[in-house]
Amino acid sequence: MLNPETRARLARIGWSDAVVLPPDAPADHLPARVIIQHRNGYVVHDGEKEFTVQPAPRFLKRNLDPVERPAVGDFVLLKPGKPAQIETVLPRHATLSRAAAGERYQRQLIATNVDSVLVLMGLDGDFNPRRLERYLALIQASGATCVVVLTKADQHDDLETLMADVADVLPPDIIVHPLNAKDPQSLAVLHPYLAAGLTAVVVGSSGVGKSTLTNTLLGEQRQATKAVRQNDSRGRHTTTFRALIALPQGGCLIDTPGMRELKLTGEEDLEVGQFADIDSLAMRCRFGDCAHQSEPGCAVRVALESGELDTERWASYQKLRSELQMQAANLETQLKRKNEANKALGKRPHEKFGRH
Ligand SMILES: Nc1nc2c(ncn2[C@@H]2O[C@H](COP(=O)(O)OP(=O)(O)OP(=O)(O)O)[C@@H](O)[C@H]2O)c(=O)[nH]1
Ligand SMILES: [Mg+2]
Ligand SMILES: [Zn+2]
Missing domain, CATH: 2.40.50.140 (Nucleic acid-binding proteins)
Incomplete structure (x- = not known):
């Protein structure tokens, strides 16, 4: 106690x-x-x-x-x-992880005990709904709430039209805040995620403004920031390690280095959240094992043809799903190996003393 x-x-x-x-x-x-x-x-x-x-x-x-x-x-x-x-x-109540880049399968922690994950995406060359779908899958599995933050909103004159277009390409039912990470007033919408007892983590590509946002909330320039490249909006990997910072708002924020690659770990469930609409579409196909290719009565094909389902989102879903299957198998192999290693350890005394 x-x-x-x-x-x-x-x-x-x-x-x-x-x-x-x-x-x-x-x-x-x-x-x-x-x-x-x-x-x-x-x-x-x-x-x-x-x-x-x-x-x-x-x-x-x-x-x-x-x-x-x-x-x-x-x-x-x-x-x-x-x-x-x-x-x-101590036991974690939320764990945000991804699989490490490279050939060997390994889970990697991004942050633990976070109540929300602020996914930053720039309203510039960084904007990419496909990447966001990956983040959403990882966050869904983490136990934290996902909040999409679109930075650099101040660089657009007609934000309303832009946001209408943005809404069209993002998954349904997600929280989205367009804002200017340099402006304290603009960040007031994030205060509910940063009240006392709450922890949020900022993630996103290099140059989206994770450290800028952290500094603005802090009211001081503690984290280093650097201008992005003009031609492609890419950042320069200014932040090199994760850091948890207590904020004057009462909560905590974890600033992270820009992520180059986001691999699923195999623990994600694509159907429960952002792709639930596709899942329920597929349930309306005539055949239970419909591959959505040329089967008659395929509800997915009908939705694709009518435009109700965006073709790029569908392609992205399929890609994520096959990656998920592969990573789930990798995870299972890893856990099995670990179990066997534990068992072998536990068995040692018997082997030593029981057998001659
Ligand atoms: N106009 C405008 N500029 C922004 C905004 N957010 C960030 N910037 C600028 O974008 C550049 C990159 O910002 P950083 O905060 O260094 O980006 P980061 O996400 O921390 O990048 P890494 O540490 O490399 O991962 C800086 O020049 C910021 O001033 C915004 O909302 N509006
Ligand atoms: Mg940074
Ligand atoms: Zn089908």
């Missing part, structure tokens, strides 16, 4: 009723939150000050699944010492 004083202190870094302290936690293990992860250590905040700590040796095992290591956003318990050691990662 935390005393009221400690609780009030921890509330400044996002501690809320959602965080569960194990009843058997040693009394001298101090609660804190991971705010930065470096190559050789972590920076945590206890609500009053930040300091560097080391992870317990078991977190450094080479074959450990990266999702089991402490990550930015985690609430942890520290074993006292010089330096203090992260002994326990």
